[in-house]
Amino acid sequence: MVSVFVDSTTILYTLDLAEPRKRTICSAWLRRLRLANALILSPQVLNEIYSVVSRKQAFAAARSSIRGHLGDYMVWATAPFTTATLTGAWRLQDLHGVSFWDALLLASANAAGCRHFLTEDLNDGQLYGEVRVVDPFRHAPEDVLGRARR
Numbered sequence: 001m002v003s004v005f006v007d008s009t010t011i012l013y014t015l016d017l018a019e020p021r022k023r024t025i026c027s028a029w030l031r032r033l034r035l036a037n038a039l040i041l042s043p044q045v046l047n048e049i050y051s052v053v054s055r056k057q058a059f060a061a062a063r064s065s066i067r068g069h070l071g072d073y074m075v076w077a078t079a080p081f082t083t084a085t086l087t088g089a090w091r092l093q094d095l096h097g098v099s100f101w102d103a104l105l106l107a108s109a110n111a112a113g114c115r116h117f118l119t120e121d122l123n124d125g126q127l128y129g130e131v132r133v134v135d136p137f138r139h140a141p142e143d144v145l146g147r148a149r150r
Contacts, residue, residue, distance in 0.1 A: 002145060004033055005040045005079060005109035007119035008048035010136055015053065015062040015069070025136055029118065032141035034076070042079035042108040044101075046070050079112040092128055106131055116144050 006029075013019055013026040033039035053059040053066045062069070081104075088107035093100055102122065109117050110129040117131045124135035134144055 002036070002038050002116070003040045003112065003114045004038050004116040004118050004134070004144060005042075005105070005112060005114040005131065006030070006033065006045065007105060007117065007121060008045045008052070009121055010118050011045070011049055011073065012052055012059070015059055015066075017061060018058060022137065029136050029141050032145065033118075036141075036145055038145065039076045040079050040109070040112050040114050041073060041077040042081060042105065042112075043077050044081065044105060044108065046073060046077055048101075079108040079114075081108060082111070085111050088129075096126075096128060098122065098128075 010026045013022040016023055050066060050070060053062050085107045088110060089103040092106050093103035106117060106128045109131045114131055116134050118134050118136050120135050120137055122133045124133055124138050126133045
């Protein structure tokens with residue numbers, strides 16, 4: 001079974017009224033991943049979303065409903081965070097020069113057995129451990145889900 005780790009920006013775009021094109025694309029990705037039971041998150045992703053919505057004016061309209069919105073995603077927040085995840089993050093940070101927070105998400109994705117990491121914030125196609133970055137604005141959900149079934 002395919003599993004796709006989703007970064008916070010992908011979910012944040014579903015709440016961004018100023019980016020209707022990105023909102024539509026990210027909403028479609030998340031809908032497809034949920035239907036395929038392929039969505040994986042970490043609690044860190046949910047925390048990042050909550051933090052951004054709570055402090056950035058662009059997301060003021062979503063503040064009153066953000067806890068319920070994130071509650072809907074909690075079932076998908078199954079990626080582990082252990083001391084092994086932390087040391088894995090340090091290795092990825094040193095090896096690839098990514099930020100610590102990105103390395104921590106990548107390490108969680110690797111620990112969860114994901115093969116894909118959905119984000120626009122890293123280089124599309126780059127491999128971090130066993131996880132390959134997929135830019136949601138350069139690929140359709142079927143590209144990832146279809147390849148994984150073969």
